[in-house]
Amino acid sequence: MLRIDPVLAPLRRTGVWAAVRRSRWWQALLRGPVRSLYRVWLLLRRAWRRNLQLRVVSITLALSGLLVGSFGVLVSVSITDGLLGDKQKDAHRDVTAAAEYAIQQLQVGDPNDPALRKYVGEVLTRLASEQSGSSRAEVAIVPHGQLQVTEDAAPDRSGTLDVIKSAELERLRAGVQAGDIMFQYVTADPDGDGMRPFLVYATRISIPAGTLGLYYLFPLDAEVVTADRVTYTVTVTGFTLVLLLAVLAALVTRMVVRPVRLAARTAQRLSAGLLDQRMEVRGEDDLARLAASFNQMAANLQRQIIRLEEMSRLQRRFTSDVSHELRTPLTTVRMAADLIFSSRDEFEPATARSAEILQGELDRFESLLTDLLEISRFDAGFAVLDAEPTDLVAVVGRVTDRLESLAERCGSPLEVDVPDIPVIVEVDPRRVERILRNLVGNAVEHGEGAPVRVTVRADESAVAVTVRDHGIGLKPGEEKLVFNRFWRADPSRARQTGGTGLGLSISVEDARLHGGWLEAWGAPGEGAQFRLTLPMRSGDRLVSAPLPLVPEDVAIPIDGAARTEVAP
Known part of the structure; x- marks a missing residue:
């Protein structure tokens, strides 16, 4: 099936695809038949992706159709070639015998001798009388050069002569005059019964009076009927065989897919908590x-x-x-x-x-x-969120004021970057303050005497707070462990406050209780940054954050080994 996703992927990444879909001409194009076809294509693509049985049957149908079609064409061509080959052999034999007979009968040396005309008519009459039935061949003798003969004693051959003298047989006539035995397939109407296929076989007759051309028009009606019948039989048989193969593939695939589907549904029920669900066991096979x-x-x-x-x-x-x-x-x-x-x-x-x-x-x-x-x-699931409209700027101010003395002792001054206006968010102020206190306190302790920057940004749907330090940072993989209980980046380091190792674990749970994100980034020698993202209204679902997780002052390697985002 044709897939346009790889083609549209670069446009989607650059935002061009979204702009195109919003444009008026695209909306107009999607109306009417084009929109209906697009929906049908989407339904077919969805069915193709989700239905294993449909894919197997479709592939079987396509491959079997290709194989049976190729075999049918081969059989039809072989039979048709065989019929025409036999017809050519018979025609060659008849024309050769007729030429020998004509040479024996036309031994007249004078081209103007009236007997020559008489003998030509008798030869034509004899050769024509030998042809009978529906497959009767048309026979004509055409003089070459200055030789002039008439066919008074022969049946009317005007239609046959018109076919022989047509431009379509010019190459054949030239070959006959050169002395070759020639044949050619042509569609003509020599007797006024409609256009029919003929095999034109001709040879040169050399007599003392000059040269003549002997032409036979063998009708191919019987061969065409036989070839059509073979083609019809092969087509019907092949089509029936392809349908039977498709049905067989559907039945066999159903025998395999049905237990797999039952296993998938049972696994879904198990994942939903219904641990008593089981599959039905039938037989002793695989x-x-x-x-x-x-x-x-x-x-x-x-x-x-x-x-x-x-x-x-x-x-x-x-x-x-x-x-x-x-x-x-x-x-x-x-x-x-x-x-x-x-x-x-x-x-x-x-x-x-x-x-x-x-x-x-x-x-x-x-x-x-x-x-x-x-x-x-x-x-135990007993934690309750007491959300109320809260100024997050004020909460950040309280946290930094309380940790100012610790920052002075550690030599890591606090830098606060907050909006000039209040940022009102529906949160539990006690829990948010605890999260920020843990983040800022950890940043000060691991700041290595460098400034710690706290940034607050908000948009229409979310608010984000980042806490950035310039300490030793996190090693690859540690950003996944930093939220584990009782985990410390470096247990041997001297601590200023003697924490319990549960602060970030509790912070993660507080963020989840709000429906928010708590993420970590770190790199050796580059420091670390934590980002708290909360919805502006309690109960809303987050889709993006107003602040990036990776600091803008960090050079990100091409392989991306120094950045890892964790959304607990």
């Missing part, structure tokens, strides 16, 4: 073994999924229970630690330092418990 193996695979998957779900449920319950159970002793320890921390000035230096370390580790432990509880809510 398809039956395929169905049995498929059912065994489905049963194993069902058992494995049930076991994993049970383990996941127990893990979530364990995490939630442990987090809740640790809250009570942590509160007690926190109260005691706060009391000790507030009195640290009265202690010795070593004891005061221990109180400060205890306070910091308790803060980290409490943050870890909070993150674990949040992760358990996401795993």
Whole structure:
């Protein structure tokens, strides 16, 4: 089937195709018959792509039609050539015998002798009388040069003579005069019964009075009827054979495709969560073994999924229970630690330092418990989005203000590029602020003393926030791992805040809860950039982002090895 997709692909990439489709002349062209044909072509293309049985039957029909057609043409040509070959042999034999007979009868030396005319008429009468039936040949003797004869004693040959003297047989007449035995196929009407095919066979008769041309017009009616009958028989037989092959291919393909379709539908139901779906096993052939193996695979998957779900449920319950159970002793320890921390000035230096370390580790432990509880809510499906109209510019300002002191300690100043007007978005401000706090905090820690830039852009359907650092960046493949739980790019590096390793995992879940994207890009020595994209209205579907994922100041290699986009 003709495919125009490779032809239109460059136009689609450049946007020319979209402009053409929106133009008035294209819309006018698609109306009426052209539009109907285009729709039919689309339906046929869709059926061709989706229906394996249709493709097999169509290919079988085309190939068998080509083979049977070629064989039919070969048979028809061979039979026709055989019939004409036999006709030529018989004609050659008859003309040779007639020429010998005419030479014997026309032994007259004087061209003006009246006996010559008489003998020519008798020879024609004799030769014509030997032809009988529907395949009776027309015979004519034509003088050459100055020789003049009449055919008074012969039947009327005016029609035959007109055919012989026609311009179509000029080459044949020249060959006969040169002494060759010539033949030619011609369509003529020598007797007024309509145009018919003839085989014209001729030879030269040399007599003492001069030279004559003996011409035979053998009708090919019987041979044409036989050839037409053979062609008709071969055509009908070939057409019937092609149809039978197509039907046979459809039946055989259906026997194979039907179990495959059942397997596809069963697999779709399994993927939809209906783990009890199975295929029907019939017989003991390869398809039956395929169905049995498929059912065994489905049963194993069902058992494995049930076991994993049970383990996941127990893990979530364990995490939630442990987090809740640790809250009570942590509160007690926190109260005691706060009391000790507030009195640290009265202690010795070593004891005061221990109180400060205890306070910091308790803060980290409490943050870890909070993150674990949040992760358990996401795993259990209990996370709720409290969306409300929020100025994203104000949220970015609060986050950068709170992390300004950390940026100063790390030597990575914060640069903020936001619109001059508020950007109102329907989001959960607490969750968005947590996402930005994690992104900016990680960028500051990995900034290697270089500035960290936060950019906000919005369009009609989406808003995007990018956080760009110029640190060591991410190695190839790490941009796929950065959102995993408890994963760190370099565990040996000294940390300023002592994170839990769950910040980006929680950020991804918060972005998904909004229906947004959280993506990462990084390259060694080029730093990293994270992009948060959220819909302007809660519940809308994202199709694009106002900001690119790859920074504009990065030279992208031709092979693209240094850029990878991840949309968790």
